[in-house]
Amino acid sequence: MGPSLLLRSAILRAMFLGFFALWILSELALAKHEGITRHYKFHIKMQNITRLCQTKSIVTVNGQFPGPRIIAREGDRLLIRVINNVKYNVTIHWHGVRQLRSGWADGPAYVTQCPIQTGQSYVYNFTVTGQRGTLFWHAHISWLRATLYGPIIILPKQQASYPFPQPFEEVPIIFGEWWKADMETIINEAMQTGGAPNISDAFTINGLPGPFYNCAAKDTFKLKVTPGKTYLLRMINAALNDELFFSIANHTLTVVETDAVYVKPIETKVVLITPGQSTNVLLKAKSKAPNANFLIAARPYATGPASFDNTTTAGVLEYDQPNGITTKNLPLLKPAALLPKFNDTNFVMQFNKKIRSLATAKFPAKVPKKVDRRFFFTVGLGLSPCPQNQTCQGPNNMKLAASVNNVSFVQPNVALLQAHFFNRSKGVYTTDFPANPPFKFNYTGTPPSNIMVGSGTKVVVLPFNASVEVVMQDTSIIVAESHPLHLHGFNFFVVAQGFGNFDPNKDPAKFNLVDPAERNTVGVPSGGWVAIRFLADNPGVWFMHCHLEVHTSWGLKMAWIVNDGKGPKQKLPPPPSDLPKC
Ligand SMILES: *[C@@H]1O[C@H](CO)[C@@H](O)[C@H](O)[C@H]1NC(C)=O
Ligand SMILES: *[C@@H]1O[C@H](CO)[C@@H](O)[C@H](O)[C@H]1NC(C)=O
Ligand SMILES: *[C@@H]1O[C@H](CO)[C@@H](O)[C@H](O)[C@H]1NC(C)=O
Ligand SMILES: *[C@@H]1O[C@H](CO)[C@@H](O)[C@H](O)[C@H]1NC(C)=O
Ligand SMILES: *[C@@H]1O[C@H](CO)[C@@H](O)[C@H](O)[C@H]1NC(C)=O
Ligand SMILES: *[C@@H]1O[C@H](CO)[C@@H](O)[C@H](O)[C@H]1NC(C)=O
Ligand SMILES: *[C@@H]1O[C@H](CO)[C@@H](O)[C@H](O)[C@H]1NC(C)=O
Ligand SMILES: *[C@@H]1O[C@H](CO)[C@@H](O)[C@H](O)[C@H]1NC(C)=O
Ligand SMILES: *[C@@H]1O[C@H](CO)[C@@H](O)[C@H](O)[C@H]1NC(C)=O
Ligand SMILES: *[C@@H]1O[C@H](CO)[C@@H](O)[C@H](O)[C@H]1NC(C)=O
Ligand SMILES: *[C@@H]1O[C@H](CO)[C@@H](O)[C@H](O)[C@H]1NC(C)=O
Ligand SMILES: *[C@@H]1O[C@H](CO)[C@@H](O)[C@H](O)[C@H]1NC(C)=O
Ligand SMILES: [Cu+2]
Numbered sequence: 351m352g353p354s355l356l357l358r359s360a361i362l363r364a365m366f367l368g369f370f371a372l373w374i375l376s377e378l379a380l381a382k383h384e385g386i387t388r389h390y391k392f393h394i395k396m397q398n399i400t401r402l403c404q405t406k407s408i409v410t411v412n413g414q415f416p417g418p419r420i421i422a423r424e425g426d427r428l429l430i431r432v433i434n435n436v437k438y439n440v441t442i443h444w445h446g447v448r449q450l451r452s453g454w455a456d457g458p459a460y461v462t463q464c465p466i467q468t469g470q471s472y473v474y475n476f477t478v479t480g481q482r483g484t485l486f487w488h489a490h491i492s493w494l495r496a497t498l499y500g501p502i503i504i505l506p507k508q509q510a511s512y513p514f515p516q517p518f519e520e521v522p523i524i525f526g527e528w529w530k531a532d533m534e535t536i537i538n539e540a541m542q543t544g545g546a547p548n549i550s551d552a553f554t555i556n557g558l559p560g561p562f563y564n565c566a567a568k569d570t571f572k573l574k575v576t577p578g579k580t581y582l583l584r585m586i587n588a589a590l591n592d593e594l595f596f597s598i599a600n601h602t603l604t605v606v607e608t609d610a611v612y613v614k615p616i617e618t619k620v621v622l623i624t625p626g627q628s629t630n631v632l633l634k635a636k637s638k639a640p641n642a643n644f645l646i647a648a649r650p651y652a653t654g655p656a657s658f659d660n661t662t663t664a665g666v667l668e669y670d671q672p673n674g675i676t677t678k679n680l681p682l683l684k685p686a687a688l689l690p691k692f693n694d695t696n697f698v699m700q701f702n703k704k705i706r707s708l709a710t711a712k713f714p715a716k717v718p719k720k721v722d723r724r725f726f727f728t729v730g731l732g733l734s735p736c737p738q739n740q741t742c743q744g745p746n747n748m749k750l751a752a753s754v755n756n757v758s759f760v761q762p763n764v765a766l767l768q769a770h771f772f773n774r775s776k777g778v779y780t781t782d783f784p785a786n787p788p789f790k791f792n793y794t795g796t797p798p799s800n801i802m803v804g805s806g807t808k809v810v811v812l813p814f815n816a817s818v819e820v821v822m823q824d825t826s827i828i829v830a831e832s833h834p835l836h837l838h839g840f841n842f843f844v845v846a847q848g849f850g851n852f853d854p855n856k857d858p859a860k861f862n863l864v865d866p867a868e869r870n871t872v873g874v875p876s877g878g879w880v881a882i883r884f885l886a887d888n889p890g891v892w893f894m895h896c897h898l899e900v901h902t903s904w905g906l907k908m909a910w911i912v913n914d915g916k917g918p919k920q921k922l923p924p925p926p927s928d929l930p931k932c
Contacts, residue, residue, distance in 0.1 A: 544749025
């Protein structure tokens, strides 16, 4: 054991104990929880980190990588002061937090706020209402979220009131994606050339790549368990561009929650988790300590580009052993076929279809039964022109682009929410986002000959409390690909999904309006479609985008404006006085 390893494990242990102490303290809080205010300070600063034999300076919160955990109990208010001490503009998004009437705290740059500039600070002020489980926070500007991310843990209102066996311990498992090169250089280079950005060098579990990479054996995540005990693994996919399969050798997992909503328990060997999703699983340790350690592994589910980071991040599950046995000397069980093939779309479809809301009296699935506004959105890739006198690296000397209904979103240079709130939309956005594709084609067949995208800063305006249905259809333009679409400000219900083209005559009959999954991020199936419903009960401007960061950069994003209602609790309050300016 080298000194750095000793130090790292000491730090990890201290962090873990700290987390536990906090957790126990909150457990001891009032049985009838009224909601308290919790304060956090996020100092955005550079930190040198060594991974894969290379040291690089990364943007961090408080020098930590991954960033600190936010812990709250349902009903609590969070006041998080973000102080920017790096040369980059920064914003932070509290991914999956509903932000009821607190849209100013949502975080996407130029959507709900101007960036926090160097030397400035901003207090994100919001309550956690009607949600419990695992979410995460991450930067929401350029590609800074590659290193600026961390877990959000929302404990249920009443202590020990999980609708599943009380776990012995809770362990966050946050997946990341690591590049040896500088992140901003990578995305800037790609946006300049119009080609695909360089793929990552590794995936990580809690910041650690694991034994399958050069120089990374010491940077391996270890999960220590006691025989017979049950563990709650709070999994988060914070990777930029890759959906991941996850598995633990010789163990079955029970999925009990997704995106901070309880689900009907699902037993599975493999979990699929897209960027933007979180999944809580129970891991029941074997009753007797086995004479082995077990591989914990994750690697991509990839449908799109020919070249992707085809590496595997891994950790090790170790059991507390009886006296005289050290886990170090035990064999590591690593079955060859632990994870599905990289393109196993059928597995993914079956897995996603199994996810159902718990839908009990205490945790009902409030699926909108009637629909006020219907939308059909194509999502996929395309091309945009290469600037004159430049050579581009996309197909046919063009730039790669992506769009929703053939609109590639153009980021404005002031925030949409301010423009909306102060009635100054002119020259910032237009309200003519198309409800349907401009022209019909066989979305999953031969693409049209013209695959250029249009562009603009277009939004859809919804009246307060409209009930909305959106069918999202993948296109096969350039390539059919799974797109994890994320909606800010709401959870939606995944009422159906399928392969091929959505059939508006036949498919609605199959919609599940009883116990559909309630999520904030859903994969639009590769070569298929997904139908979602949500109630627009949250006034503000809400971003919707692919959570593959590369597709967001190419324009696969749009925004909804939800107008104020008439009632007193149906209006967005004015912005806080410290809201950053552009
Ligand atoms: C990172 O390392 C470089 C080169 O050794 C050094 O100049 C710099 O001060 C370090 N940065 C931090 C934040 O420690
Ligand atoms: C946070 O928001 C609430 C509700 O709008 C407000 O009453 C409170 O003063 C705010 N707190 C701070 C520190 O800005
Ligand atoms: C991306 O990869 C290409 C080809 O390997 C290399 O020339 C280029 O420098 C890389 N870009 C960055 C930002 O690392
Ligand atoms: C792992 O699983 C295999 C197949 O189910 C079984 O044969 C083997 O005994 C298990 N090993 C351990 C150490 O649990
Ligand atoms: C990914 O890597 C595995 C080995 O780890 C190899 O068998 C497989 O062919 C690779 N797949 C692709 C698409 O490169
Ligand atoms: C998955 O990729 C392999 C090549 O590695 C290919 O032969 C196979 O047809 C692909 N399967 C699907 C479902 O696309
Ligand atoms: C492109 O190059 C031509 C000749 O090389 C030059 O006349 C023209 O001004 C350039 N156009 C732009 C937009 O730079
Ligand atoms: C914006 O316009 C609406 C409707 O015309 C009005 O009620 C509201 O007061 C205006 N808001 C501001 C900040 O001027
Ligand atoms: C669309 O194209 C696919 C693939 O060629 C084909 O299987 C399907 O029948 C076509 N669908 C329609 C509605 O034409
Ligand atoms: C998308 O918009 C571009 C630019 O207006 C147009 O040329 C193209 O035909 C459109 N494609 C589709 C599929 O609507
Ligand atoms: C919003 O709509 C839902 C369902 O249509 C309805 O039950 C609810 O009462 C409405 N809420 C308000 C505040 O209008
Ligand atoms: C930071 O944001 C401000 C406000 O939008 C903008 O004027 C400035 O150019 C940005 N700086 C960088 C380095 O992107
Ligand atoms: Cu996408």
